[in-house]
Amino acid sequence: MELPVPHTWIDYGAVILVIAMLIGFAVEIRRGALRRYDIYPAVGPVTREEAGSAFIKAAAEALALDVLASAPLADCHQGAYYERRTRVKRTAHLLIFYGFLMLLIATIVGFIFDKWVTATSFLPAYYLGPGGEAAIVGIGTAGGALCLMGLGIYIPTRYRGERPAAKATSADWFLALLALTVITGFALEASEFYWSQAVDAVFWIHMLFVASLFVSMPFTKFSHALYQPVWAIYERMARRSGREPRLPLPREAER
Numbered sequence: 001m002e003l004p005v006p007h008t009w010i011d012y013g014a015v016i017l018v019i020a021m022l023i024g025f026a027v028e029i030r031r032g033a034l035r036r037y038d039i040y041p042a043v044g045p046v047t048r049e050e051a052g053s054a055f056i057k058a059a060a061e062a063l064a065l066d067v068l069a070s071a072p073l074a075d076c077h078q079g080a081y082y083e084r085r086t087r088v089k090r091t092a093h094l095l096i097f098y099g100f101l102m103l104l105i106a107t108i109v110g111f112i113f114d115k116w117v118t119a120t121s122f123l124p125a126y127y128l129g130p131g132g133e134a135a136i137v138g139i140g141t142a143g144g145a146l147c148l149m150g151l152g153i154y155i156p157t158r159y160r161g162e163r164p165a166a167k168a169t170s171a172d173w174f175l176a177l178l179a180l181t182v183i184t185g186f187a188l189e190a191s192e193f194y195w196s197q198a199v200d201a202v203f204w205i206h207m208l209f210v211a212s213l214f215v216s217m218p219f220t221k222f223s224h225a226l227y228q229p230v231w232a233i234y235e236r237m238a239r240r241s242g243r244e245p246r247l248p249l250p251r252e253a254e255r
Helices: 007-030 051-068 073-076 079-084 088-116 125-129 132-158 168-196 196-215 221-242
Strands: none
Touching: 007 196, 007 221, 051 221, 088 132, 088 168, 132 168, 168 196, 168 221
């Protein structure tokens, strides 16, 4: 199946999205986004190490523990429900995080092969080998399923406890856009196989939510994908350099 638009449109669209995101991040950083320091303190003793060594170790710990393992969320509780089920938020976060990574990998690899190997197939992984198409579709489908599982765990429990359900935050907008992006992605995949007449319409609906998700990134909870590693490295490096780390501001915890 051919793409509903020329590849050049996708290229230009991606460039426009990146520019819009950079402008958004520049505006938010100028407003003090990095100074909000929305992170839970790293656990461990305060030591005095050389700056270079402290940075390397801090970066490795931040990547392995804070990013890939979401370790700080093991001690993050919000309301009575999280106090009883301490692993709920971390489990949901890991499912969403790795599901999103799988979706991103499947999309990028698929587009690369679609553009540079052939211009006639929407699912070009066939050219990776006999099992290539199944692998790409499988990775994308599994990633979408993990995202929906994580959202299914997190959303029903988000308002348990003291949080008012009527108070929408940037985190709520991010969750809504992510859910709609994944759902319309599944709809696009299904329409390709079972309702080819609807592919064009579903494609544009899906692209609308994809663009909205990334353009709004600097202003929603999605922005912590950029800020959180920076804060985590600073926090862990501060401990290794002998400086007492700052504590996060409670009023920013739900941004």
